Amino acid sequence: MDAAVALELKDVTFRRGDKEILHGISFTVKRGEHWVMLGPNGAGKSTVLGFCGALVHPTSGTADVLGERLGRVELQALRRRIGHVNPRHPLRSPLTVTQVVLTGLTGTIETPMRWSPSADELQQAHGVIETLGLGGKAAERWPTLSQGERGRTLIAQALVADPDLLLLDEPSTGLDVAAREQLLETIDLLSETHPELTSVLVTHHLEELPASTGHALLLSAGRVVAAGEVGDVLTSQHVSAAFGHPIEVEHRDGRWSARAARRRRVSVSA
Numbered sequence: 001m002d003a004a005v006a007l008e009l010k011d012v013t014f015r016r017g018d019k020e021i022l023h024g025i026s027f028t029v030k031r032g033e034h035w036v037m038l039g040p041n042g043a044g045k046s047t048v049l050g051f052c053g054a055l056v057h058p059t060s061g062t063a064d065v066l067g068e069r070l071g072r073v074e075l076q077a078l079r080r081r082i083g084h085v086n087p088r089h090p091l092r093s094p095l096t097v098t099q100v101v102l103t104g105l106t107g108t109i110e111t112p113m114r115w116s117p118s119a120d121e122l123q124q125a126h127g128v129i130e131t132l133g134l135g136g137k138a139a140e141r142w143p144t145l146s147q148g149e150r151g152r153t154l155i156a157q158a159l160v161a162d163p164d165l166l167l168l169d170e171p172s173t174g175l176d177v178a179a180r181e182q183l184l185e186t187i188d189l190l191s192e193t194h195p196e197l198t199s200v201l202v203t204h205h206l207e208e209l210p211a212s213t214g215h216a217l218l219l220s221a222g223r224v225v226a227a228g229e230v231g232d233v234l235t236s237q238h239v240s241a242a243f244g245h246p247i248e249v250e251h252r253d254g255r256w257s258a259r260a261a262r263r264r265r266v267s268v269s270a
């Protein structure tokens with residue numbers, strides 16, 4: 001497989017019971033690219049993200065992740081090279097920011113019993129905490145953090161093991177507009193601090209695309225509506241087709257927005 005390719009799905013189908021959820025998905029993500037996956041509820045975004053994260057393998061077709069073919073590789077080993085940010089992080093203990101970030105090295109939700117970090121591991125955690133602007137919060141505990149701080153902590157946790165691929169599953173969920181903007185700035189910063197990193201971000205909302213997004217995959221009802229450079233994919237025509245509603249897409253100062261297309265009023269003058 002081409003070393004420049006991070007992810008490649010070819011004609012992937014996926015079945016659950018007697019239901020086919022994905023019907024022939026193909027797309028290629030090159031290393032260092034930043035993709036967004038967009039589509040309405042039930043389009044298949046989480047299922048596709050499951051392949052990207054080496055959580056499941058296709059029913060038919062092929063999925064190559066970081067040079068490994070799913071179905072022929074030990075998924076656990078591959079997952080160590082992938083950082084996964086899930087804002088519904090099911091943490092129960094009141095861990096500090098540093099402790100949460102360190103669970104990115106142990107691959108666990110909680111701190112494993114009888115585990116303590118080495119000096120190197122602590123240094124790695126502190127480095128990534130600083131990068132994400134959480135330096136002053138390192139000792140604060142999870143329950144006391146704002147949603148925005150939790151989001152940044154989870155990105156730090158995903159980055160601490162120095163992954164090749166970062167998956168962000170609706171990272172702006174539950175954030176107010178200021179916290180969302182801060183989080184998007186943080187994500188944009190990663191293309192400078194981690195230039196080799198490849199990322200895939202899932203969202204329903206065009207307003208939640210980081211300015212650094214270069215490519216998009218638009219899904220609807222288990223099929224690809226369009227995939228490729230973001231400017232070619234996120235047209236009013238494609239987005240309207242994907243969401244089954246007339247939508248006008250706008251791109252201004254690097255940011256995207258969408259609203260329902262309105263019929264023009266015809267003014268009748270006497």
Ligand SMILES: Nc1ncnc2c1ncn2[C@@H]1O[C@H](COP(=O)(O)OP(=O)(O)OP(=O)(O)O)[C@@H](O)[C@H]1O
Binds near residue numbers: 016019043044045
């Ligand atoms: N385990 C399962 N068994 C049966 N159907 C499933 C299963 N998991 C997902 N589906 C169906 O597959 C389709 C795609 O689901 P998926 O969660 O991938 O979509 P999504 O685009 O992530 O949706 P959302 O935006 O609502 O999170 C949906 O119709 C869903 O009901």
